[in-house]
Amino acid sequence: xxxxxxxxxxxxxxxxxxxxxxxxxxxxxxxxxxxxxxxxxxxxxxxxxxxxxxxxxxxxxxxxxxxxxxxxxxxxxxxxxxxxxxxxxxxxxxxxxxxxxxxxxxxxxxxxxxxxxxxxxxxxxxxxxxxxxxxxxxxxxxxxxxxxxxxxxxxxxxxxxxxxxxxxxxxxxxxxxxxxxxxxxxxxxxxxxxxxxxxxxxxxxxxxxxxxxxxxxxxxxxxxxxxxxxxxxxxxxxxxxxxxxxxxxxxxxxxxxxxxxxxxxxxxxxxxxxxxxxxxxxxxxxxxxxxxxxxxxxxxxxxxxxxxxxxxxxxxxxxxxxxxxxxxxxxxxxxxxxxxxxxxxxxxxxxxxxxxxxxxxxxxxxxxxxxxxxxxxxxxxxxxxxx
Amino acid sequence: xxxxxxxxxxxxxxxxxxxxxxxxxxxxxxxxxxxxxxxxxxxxxxxxxxxxxxxxxxxxxxxxxxxxxxxxxxxxxxxxxxxxxxxxxxxxxxxxxxxxxxxxxxxxxxxxxxxxxxxxxxxxxxxxxxxxxxxxxxx
Numbered sequence: 448x449x450x451x452x453x454x455x456x457x458x459x460x461x462x463x464x465x466x467x468x469x470x471x472x473x474x475x476x477x478x479x480x481x482x483x484x485x486x487x488x489x490x491x492x493x494x495x496x497x498x499x500x501x502x503x504x505x506x507x508x509x510x511x512x513x514x515x516x517x518x519x520x521x522x523x524x525x526x527x528x529x530x531x532x533x534x535x536x537x538x539x540x541x542x543x544x545x546x547x548x549x550x551x552x553x554x555x556x557x558x559x560x561x562x563x564x565x566x567x568x569x570x571x572x573x574x575x576x577x578x579x580x581x582x583x584x585x586x587x588x589x590x591x592x593x594x595x596x597x598x599x600x601x602x603x604x605x606x607x608x609x610x611x612x613x614x615x616x617x618x619x620x621x622x623x624x625x626x627x628x629x630x631x632x633x634x635x636x637x638x639x640x641x642x643x644x645x646x647x648x649x650x651x652x653x654x655x656x657x658x659x660x661x662x663x664x665x666x667x668x669x670x671x672x673x674x675x676x677x678x679x680x681x682x683x684x685x686x687x688x689x690x691x692x693x694x695x696x697x698x699x700x701x702x703x704x705x706x707x708x709x710x711x712x713x714x715x716x717x718x719x720x721x722x723x724x725x726x727x728x729x730x731x732x733x734x735x736x737x738x739x740x741x742x743x744x745x746x747x748x749x750x751x752x753x754x755x756x757x758x759x760x761x762x763x764x765x766x767x768x769x770x771x772x773x774x775x776x777x778x779x780x781x782x783x784x785x786x787x788x789x790x791x792x793x794x795x796x797x798x799x800x801x802x803x804x805x806x807x808x809x810x811x812x813x814x815x816x817x818x819x820x821x822x823x824x825x826x827x828x829x830x831x832x833x834x
Numbered sequence: 835x836x837x838x839x840x841x842x843x844x845x846x847x848x849x850x851x852x853x854x855x856x857x858x859x860x861x862x863x864x865x866x867x868x869x870x871x872x873x874x875x876x877x878x879x880x881x882x883x884x885x886x887x888x889x890x891x892x893x894x895x896x897x898x899x900x901x902x903x904x905x906x907x908x909x910x911x912x913x914x915x916x917x918x919x920x921x922x923x924x925x926x927x928x929x930x931x932x933x934x935x936x937x938x939x940x941x942x943x944x945x946x947x948x949x950x951x952x953x954x955x956x957x958x959x960x961x962x963x964x965x966x967x968x969x970x971x972x973x
Contacts, residue, residue, distance in 0.1 A: 552954075553855035553919050554945040558884040560856060603912070604856055607882070614858050614912060615880050618962075622860035622908045623878055629906075633871055640866040640902055644835050644968045655964065670912050671960050 501592030501690035502577035503542035505711045505736075510783060510803065510817050511768055513732035513751040514713035516596070516686035542577030544594065546570070561605055571596040575692075585698060589705065592692035600719070601684035603677050613673035621666040628658035682759035683728035686717040710737040715751075728755040738774075746773040760791035766803070780808040783817070835902070835968040836935040836951055838926055842896035842973045845929035850888045851905055853881040854944050855920035857957060861907040863889060868900030895928075896973075903969040911957040919956055922965045923949040935969070 504514055548570035555566055573594040580587045603609055632654050633643050643651070694709040715732035730753040737744050753766035768783040785803025792798055802818040840847055853859040858881065865875040879887050891898050909920045923944050926933040933950055934941045942952035950969065957963045 552944075553921055556852060556854055556884050557856060557858070557881050610858065611882060614910065615860065615882050618858055618860040618908060618910055619878065619880055621962075622906070623862055625908070626862040626864075626906045630871070639869055639871050640864075640904065640968070641835070641869065641970075643871075644902075666908070666910065666962050667960055670910060674912055674960075 500542055500544035500573065500575040500577075501594050501692035501711065501713065502544070502575035502590040504690075504713070505590045505592065505692035505694045505709060506542070506577055506579045506588055510805070510819055511751060511753075511766060511785065511801070512713075512734040512749040512770070513730060513753055513766070513768070514688065514690050514715050514734065515730065516599075516688035516715050516717045541579075542575055542590070544573050544575035544592075546573045548572060557604065561607060567599075567602075567605070568595070568597075571599065587697045587705075588694060588708075589696075590692050590694045592690055592711075594688065594690045596686065596688055598685060598687040598716075601681045601686060603674070603681070606677075609673075609677060613677070614670055617669050617673075618666060621662060621664075624662045625655075625658055628661040629655060632658055678759050680725050683717075683719050683725065683755070685719050687715070689714050706739070708739045711735070726756055726758065730754070740774060740776070743775070745775060747771070748773075755789070757789075762789050763787065764789065764801075766801070779811075782806050782808055785817075835970055836937045837970050837972050838933045838935050838950060839972050840895070840898070840926075840928050840933055842899060844895060846893055847891040847895055847898060847933070847971075848888055848927045849891065849903060849905075850925040850927065851879070851907075852884060852887065852923040852925070852949075853907075853909070853920060854923060855918060856913075857918055857920040858882075858910045858912060859907050859920065859922070861887075861905055864904045864906065865891060865898075866902040866904060868902075874901060898971045899973050901971050903971065905965070905967060907965040908962050909955050909957055909965060910962045911959055913959050917956055917958055919954060922953045922955070922967070923947075924951045924967065924969070926950045926969065936972075 501514060504512075555563075555570075559566055560570070575590075575592040575594065577590040577592075578588065579590075599605075633640065636654075638646075643654070646654075690711075690713040692709075692711045693707060694711065695705040696708045697705040711734065713732065713734045715730060718729045718731065720727045720729055730751065732749075732751040732753070734749040734751070736747040736749075738747055748771045750769045751766060752768075753764055755762045755764045757763055764787050766783075766785050766787070770779075770781045770783065772779045772781070783803055783805045785801045787799065787801030787803075789797060789799045798820070800818070800820050802816065805815045805817055806812070849863065851861060851863060860880040861878065863875075863877045863879070864873055866872070867874050874892060875889070877889050881887075891901075903924075903926070905922065905924055907922050909922070911918050911920075921944055923942070925948075932941065932948055934948075935950060941948040941950065943949075944952055951967055953965045953967050955963045955965055
């Protein structure tokens with residue numbers, strides 16, 4: 448998809464976004480709300496990304512601090528801040544997440560993968576790096592993260608009953624038939640197997656294609672349909688992810704005086720509400736940040752509950768987030784509640800829109816309406832580093 | 835086609851078929867008669883369970899001279915994600931010795947193990963690829 452089409456989609460969505468109210472209080476107590484507002488880039492945040500990675504999350508681009516469990520991909524890119532001065536700009540926020548185990552030459556069998564939990568854990572381990580720059584403060588941020596999947600019940604490769612019934616049984620029949628018809632053609636042509644092997648690849652392909660047509664059905668379509676049905680049934684399967692990220696900041700572009708500013712930890716469980724449920728998913732997440740301020744570190748704790756309802760490609764959600772900020776200058780508890788929608792507009796493009804109200808629990812602030820729009824982009828099928 | 839030398843006076847020969855990677859694979863193993871299109875043996879299987887993918891070649895061992903081993907495999911990448919690699923790895927044994935080919939006497943290495951023949955395929959998401967290597971047994 449080209450950039451122009453992205454712009455059209457985004458502009459269409461922007462027209463539906465509610466007006467965002469911004470508090471004008473300049474008191475020191477405004478610290479927390481300002482921080483939250485910065486996280487949403489004051490207006491509407493537009494990310495161009497695959498699902499959450501810890502390095503990008505620690506750069507602070509989302510009012511919700513939950514790190515959604517996701518499936519490992521060999522490579523994921525995430526860009527942010529597509530807007531500036533009311534127009535689209537080249538994003539300066541960037542992060543990269545790689546799963547090293549998926550980039551390596553395969554060294555294990557499917558059977559190993561299914562039977563060795565340590566191997567699955569290693570193959571799904573992801574490392575992320577991210578950078579961001581702030582034009583106003585001239586601060587450059589760098590983040591590095593590690594993302595671990597502790598449980599993933601949506602992994603069809605580990606579902607032996609599904610594989611046997613919907614893939615292996617069909618693939619076995621297809622393979623046996625294809626080979627049988629190929630052998631018949633070889634006999635019809637009076638070739639020995641050695642003569643067949645000596646044919647040019649083009650001649651061999653002609654025989655193989657003819658044999659495949661004789662099979663009479665497309666294996667790829669049958670398996671693809673089975674996978675679509677599996678995803679519909681299991682999009683809400685239980686998962687547990689853990690992540691850690693380290694954020695450092697520097698006042699110059701050469702990053703010569705970079706200092707550690709934040710350690711972040713996330714633990715999130717995505718739970719299927721009922722064994723046969725295929726319309727809901729509950730996310731329970733905790734996030735703890737240890738943040739530097741005036742050469743001292745203070746603690747920020749976030750607890751999140753999010754509930755999705757819908758289907759794989761269209762679902763709504765409600766969320767509440769409790770935050771405890773233990774900054775010695777200002778200790779504060781707040782609650783952020785939002786509702787939103789997540790829609791797959793195209794095969795590899797997901798839109799995530801949320802709007803919510805931020806409240807300081809001690810009543811010292813005005814409530815704020817905060818909206819965010821995220822555009823998640825997963826690489827097109829058939830993209831790979833190693834082709 | 836690669837050529838693998840064996841000892842006609844030696845122990846029994848067997849073939850082991852393994853698949854490295856996350857994809858699904860089904861195969862038809864065929865032992866073809868010398869200079870013919872008739873089959874001495876044919877077995878089918880998949881990579882659902884690696885334990886049952888080992889077959890003995892007929893004895894007496896010397897009669898396997900000139901026969902051709904074929905492993906006709908379909909490799910399916912069922913993921914909705916990206917291209918993935920899969921390696922078909924074939925090991926011929928005579929007794930406890932791995933038989934290596936004339937073309938590559940050091941064998942092929944995958945996952946720290948040595949194989950008689952390996953073939954790596956890169957398969958598009960949602961697609962099926964064929965791997966169809968041939969091994970001629972010689973003395």
